[in-house]
Amino acid sequence: MEILIFIGAALVLLLAFILIRALFFRPYPMKEIPPFAVEVDRDRAVQNLTRMIRCKTVSYLDTSLEAEGEFEKFRALLRECYPLVHQYCQFQRIGRTGLLYHWPGKSSEKPTVYMAHYDVVPAEEEAWEQPPFAGIIKDGFLWGRGTLDTKGTLCAILEGAEYLLAQGFVPANDIYLSFSGDEETNGASASDIVDYLAANGITPHMVLDEGGAIVQGAVPGVQEKCALVGTGEKGKLHLRFTVKSKGGHASSPPPRTPIGILARAVCAVENKPFRFHMAGPAREMFDILGRHAGFGLKLVFANLKLFGSLLNLATKKMGGEFNALVRTTVAFTKMKASDTVNVFPAAASVEADVRMMEGDTKDSVIAALKQ
Ligand SMILES: [Zn+2]
Numbered sequence: 001m002e003i004l005i006f007i008g009a010a011l012v013l014l015l016a017f018i019l020i021r022a023l024f025f026r027p028y029p030m031k032e033i034p035p036f037a038v039e040v041d042r043d044r045a046v047q048n049l050t051r052m053i054r055c056k057t058v059s060y061l062d063t064s065l066e067a068e069g070e071f072e073k074f075r076a077l078l079r080e081c082y083p084l085v086h087q088y089c090q091f092q093r094i095g096r097t098g099l100l101y102h103w104p105g106k107s108s109e110k111p112t113v114y115m116a117h118y119d120v121v122p123a124e125e126e127a128w129e130q131p132p133f134a135g136i137i138k139d140g141f142l143w144g145r146g147t148l149d150t151k152g153t154l155c156a157i158l159e160g161a162e163y164l165l166a167q168g169f170v171p172a173n174d175i176y177l178s179f180s181g182d183e184e185t186n187g188a189s190a191s192d193i194v195d196y197l198a199a200n201g202i203t204p205h206m207v208l209d210e211g212g213a214i215v216q217g218a219v220p221g222v223q224e225k226c227a228l229v230g231t232g233e234k235g236k237l238h239l240r241f242t243v244k245s246k247g248g249h250a251s252s253p254p255p256r257t258p259i260g261i262l263a264r265a266v267c268a269v270e271n272k273p274f275r276f277h278m279a280g281p282a283r284e285m286f287d288i289l290g291r292h293a294g295f296g297l298k299l300v301f302a303n304l305k306l307f308g309s310l311l312n313l314a315t316k317k318m319g320g321e322f323n324a325l326v327r328t329t330v331a332f333t334k335m336k337a338s339d340t341v342n343v344f345p346a347a348a349s350v351e352a353d354v355r356m357m358e359g360d361t362k363d364s365v366i367a368a369l370k371q
Contacts (some may be wrong), residue, residue, distance in 0.1 A: 018303050025302035027291040040159060044158075046142065048081045049155040050135035052118070053144035059119035059185045063096075069129070071097065071181050074118055077306030082158045084165040097181030103161065105171035112203035113176045115190070116154035117183035120146040132337075140186040154179055173205070186236070218321060219286065221293035232281040234324075235356035237365060239263055242349040251340040258348035259337055266332050266350055269369060274328035276312035278304070279358040282325045328357045328365060 006213035055074040060066055078099075081084050089101040097119070105111075123132035123145045130136045130143035136229070137143070146152070157177055164171075176197070197204070211230025218226060243258040278286070290301025300307045315323040323329065334351035338344060354365055 016322040018306065022295065022299045025291050026296050028288060033116050040163060045159045046137070048077075048159065049151060050137070050142060050144075051077055051081070052151045052155055052306070053135040053142070053146055054133060055118075056133050057119050057146070057181060059182050059187070060122070060186050063182075065176040071119075074181075075099065078158065082162045085158055085161050085177075088165050089161075094196050095180075095189040096187065098189035098193045099177075099179040099181075100193055100196065101161075101177040103171060103175040103177065105173040105175060107172065108174045111174035111176055111202060113178050113204045113207040114157045115178045115180075115207060115209040116150045116157060117180045117190075118146075118151060118154055119181045119184050119187075120149065120151070121184045124176070148213070150183075153210055173304075176204070219289040219293065220322065221297035222289050222294055226289055228285075232279065232358070234328075234358075235360065237356060237362055239330075239352045239354055239366070239369070240349050241352070242347055244347045245344055247346045248344045250344065253344070258345060262335075262348055262350050269330055269352075270332075273316050273323075273359070274330075274357070274365075274368065276308065276315070276326050277357050277359065278326050285325075307371060313362060324355065326357075328360045329355050330369070331355075 011026070050119060052074065055077065056067055056070040057074050058066065058070075085103075089103045091099070091101050094100050125132055128143075132140060132145040135142065135144050161175075161177065178190070178193050180187065180193070181188050211233065212228035214225055214227050216223070216225050218228060241262060243261045245254075245258045248254075267338050286301050287303060290298065293301055294311060300311065304311070311326065315326050328347075332350050333352045335349070337348040356362075
């Protein structure tokens with residue numbers, strides 16, 4: 001009897017603890033920022049971005065598939081649209097597609113680097129409501145591949161620089177504008193620029209690159225629009241799973257075909273997600289945004305440690321962005337086997353795009369997948 005009373009009392013205490021934590025889980029005070037107008041020639045900026053979208057700068061791992069002329073057209077467009085930037089900044093091409101502008105400030109100490117990339121991933125044109133490379137403006141929106149990722153920011157950086165140069169503005173510290181045209185294929189241009197900066201003793205004080213957006217619904221239960229600033233990035237790994245066979249004719253198949261073996265491997269990996277782990281930046285995000293959620297979810301966000309296993313289950317089921325925040329993920333994206341339906345391939349393969357959480361390494365991921 002006594003033990004029951006003891007358990008009951010402990011449960012009540014735990015419940016009270018959870019409730020009180022949720023009750024005091026209130027939004028952090030936010031500084032009121034009076035609205036201010038950004039001076040910009042809107043029509044010109046829109047027109048320039050539209051022209052950028054019309055350059056079909058699609059990057060491929062197999063660079064022979066790239067339309068080099070489109071990349072050249074894009075670079076020529078920058079010279080045409082931003083004459084002051086090209087007049088006042090020292091410009092150089094670095095690596096295969098890198099563009100580096102040095103905008104001298106009053107001091108060369110503590111330079112800032114603004115980054116963007118001008119290549120885009122391929123677009124399945126039939127699936128688009130508007131053609132992806134036509135730069136169509138409809139209902140106040142500019143449609144096109146690269147508007148967000150990241151010709152939009154590249155355009156904004158250059159519009160800002162061109163505008164300020166026209167005002168005679170000289171930055172307090174040096175500014176570098178660093179653009180690449182092979183980001184989507186993990187090309188070397190950005191790291192070539194890093195090498196150049198390092199070799200010349202230039203140590204950035206701050207680097208601002210793509211990542212994050214103004215989003216709604218990224219954190220469950222939070223209705224308000226949130227400006228997410230990406231402060232961390234997951235590691236990236238490409239893996240190929242291959243099954244070799246003797247080949248042969250489809251009329252007399254073995255009990256397990258290479259594709260059958262691969263399919264089982266893919267299911268096995270998908271059925272065993274990586275461990276639930278909340279890294280520093282994700283924890284911080286839930287602490288800040290979770291305070292804006294409804295009370296039910298506040299109970300969870302205020303007591304993340306207690307509800308860890310519940311979140312683990314929920315995110316496994318949900319997948320998507322929330323899940324990607326709390327574990328290493330494996331996405332199977334590519335398959336290759338026979339080109340002919342009645343012949344076995346000599347080898348069949350699937351490829352996966354792995355995004356690694358802090359703490360995971362190439363070796364630890366491969367070891368876990370082998371299990
Ligand atoms: Zn991007």
